[in-house]
Amino acid sequence: xxxxxxxxxxxxxxxxxxxxxxxxxxxxxxxxxxxxxxxxxxxxxxxxxxxxxxxxxxxxxxxxxxxxxxxxxxxxxxxxxxxxxxxxxxxxxxxxxxxxxxxxxxxxxxxxxxxxxxxxxxxxxxxxxxxxxxxxxxxxxxxxxxxxxxxxxxxxxxxxxxxxxxxxxxxxxxxxxxxxxxxxxxxxxxxxxxxxxxxxxxxxxxxxxxxxxxxxxxxxxxxxxxxxxxxxxxxxxxxxxxxxxxxxxxxxxxxxxxxxxxxxxxxxxxxxxxxxxxxxxxxxxxxxxxxxxxxxxxxxxxxxxxxxxxxxxxxxxxxxxxxxxxxxxxxxxxxxxxxxxxxxxxxxxxxxxxxxxxxxxxxxxxxxxxxx
Numbered sequence: 001x002x003x004x005x006x007x008x009x010x011x012x013x014x015x016x017x018x019x020x021x022x023x024x025x026x027x028x029x030x031x032x033x034x035x036x037x038x039x040x041x042x043x044x045x046x047x048x049x050x051x052x053x054x055x056x057x058x059x060x061x062x063x064x065x066x067x068x069x070x071x072x073x074x075x076x077x078x079x080x081x082x083x084x085x086x087x088x089x090x091x092x093x094x095x096x097x098x099x100x101x102x103x104x105x106x107x108x109x110x111x112x113x114x115x116x117x118x119x120x121x122x123x124x125x126x127x128x129x130x131x132x133x134x135x136x137x138x139x140x141x142x143x144x145x146x147x148x149x150x151x152x153x154x155x156x157x158x159x160x161x162x163x164x165x166x167x168x169x170x171x172x173x174x175x176x177x178x179x180x181x182x183x184x185x186x187x188x189x190x191x192x193x194x195x196x197x198x199x200x201x202x203x204x205x206x207x208x209x210x211x212x213x214x215x216x217x218x219x220x221x222x223x224x225x226x227x228x229x230x231x232x233x234x235x236x237x238x239x240x241x242x243x244x245x246x247x248x249x250x251x252x253x254x255x256x257x258x259x260x261x262x263x264x265x266x267x268x269x270x271x272x273x274x275x276x277x278x279x280x281x282x283x284x285x286x287x288x289x290x291x292x293x294x295x296x297x298x299x300x301x302x303x304x305x306x307x308x309x310x311x312x313x314x315x316x317x318x319x320x321x322x323x324x325x326x327x328x329x330x331x332x333x334x335x336x337x338x339x340x341x342x343x344x345x346x347x348x349x350x351x352x353x354x355x356x357x358x359x360x361x362x363x364x365x366x367x368x369x370x371x372x
Contacts, residue, residue: 002207005029006208006209009222015215017170022353031182032179033199033201046338047239047267048163049257050158051155052069052155057111060119063126065361069342070157070158072344076342080170083172083173088162091161094139094159099130099151101148127155130151170342197210197329197330212333214332217310219332231370232320234274236274237309256294269287271283311336313336317335320332320335322366
């Protein structure tokens, strides 16, 4: 039987960020397990946004959490690049949304006002702003807006990153710092204990003092075997990618972005399709049409590939950070926006796991809020 101080189950964006934070904070021997052998996971169909946008409409603590993560992305990204030599293609020039009707504009004004009021109550801020058509157009001088665009929503300080480069860098940094990563190894059984927890995989048995379960949809099976119901559900997202173009779009919109390599990406659909990762012509056409309504020139762009992946969603969109009832040494990390929240998963969350003391910042993200 092999021994580790902490085992992290899940090598995706959430698990890798947490494992990296633990090893950076000298938490002892840290082992990261992942059932998938490579990088083909949710991150590959992720838009890669590093944003606070309209997050936290139902929970001001989530709005604050997302905003803090966005503010920390510059330092987090720089450290990753310096530690690994891997370019993240990180850009923090803002993030926007084109408004195509008065009805949508009024809805966004109401939502933004609500977020700003919540921010005022907690002594914080919500930097988002509503722009008219001319103001929005001035931010994107190289692309003419479509006739339906009446304005825009803009979030300063937000941006985007290449999610695959980011995941590769986090894993590499984890290894450089002394962590152990074992991909392609499925966890078959977890045997909780007061002092040590046993983890049996398809090839090996491990013992650890603390266990972190951050396996995306795989966490449902693992926690279910421990009598814990995890209220997450799948939401499919499809993406379209063009051939490379000259630099045209300086910051990502909610459904269109240009990578630093020049390709345009459009998406990301929100579909109740179970765990089906097939792409569909109807959704691709609808997404392309929405992009063309914003930027008519995109009708002439050549689309070269498409793909889909499954998001991890919670009923209220906020993340879940908790321990298993009766076992304070087994931690649960689950939810959407793993890319945006990575700086927090690599800093605040590891501090909580090491000390066992829940920070006030995550007190509202308990599993019990869903009464499961």
